[in-house]
Amino acid sequence: MRKQIAAANWKMNLTFQQGEKLLDDILGANIDLADHQLVIFAVPSPYLLMTRSEVEEEKNYYTSAQNCYNKKSGAYTGEISAEMLHSINVPYCVIGHSERREYFNESNAVLAEKLNLCLENYITPIFCCGEPLSIREANTQNEFVAQQLKESLFHLSPEKIKDIVIAYEPIWAIGTGKTATTEQAQEMHAYLRSVLAAQYGQSISDQISILYGGSVKANNAKEIFGSPDVDGGLVGGASLVAADFIEIIKALKA
């Protein structure tokens, strides 16, 4: 089975102490993950080392950065490179979250550069895509999201594309309490998989985990994750509450 992933995206929330307590509470639930199940915590940069040491001894629990810069190194005050993340053994990095695209003007071309730097540094990118409400209302979401993949991912070789995780996050569902319906999520995930299959072949496309993000909660995760092409979720708000995220982890396909 493809990897089934519950990924927490804390965004710019929680103090260090609150983050530490949240991790203790979640790990304290001692959820035994199957080989194909992963839990990933995408935490603010100052918490990466703490998170890494919290999850180090736990099977299939991992740390992720929320972003990295699209340059290798140099005079870019305040930025963090993929090489730096690798040097502290961070295995994942979220790339192209819609909040970064919107507030920091990250284009598909810039995101392609970030993906390359992550892969060169042995970091698995969690590549986010997804359409705004106006595109959904115009019913052109498939074309929109396919273009995001094409411009950011399709320069990658088949060997490299296998190493990435994709997260479909419709912007109108992020932080709004409004999820895509199970049908809408499955439909888009199946479409994304067909786009990947057309480019790379079915057997490669079948290996790529595609997560759903956008108002995943304790009470809807099981249903959303149950769809055949949904391989878990990238979770914002509900990942900040231990009891809720524990339920979301338990909702991964067995």
Ligand SMILES: O=C(CO)COP(=O)(O)O
């Ligand atoms: O953006 C998200 C995860 O990256 C989703 O956020 P919410 O779960 O708060 O809607």
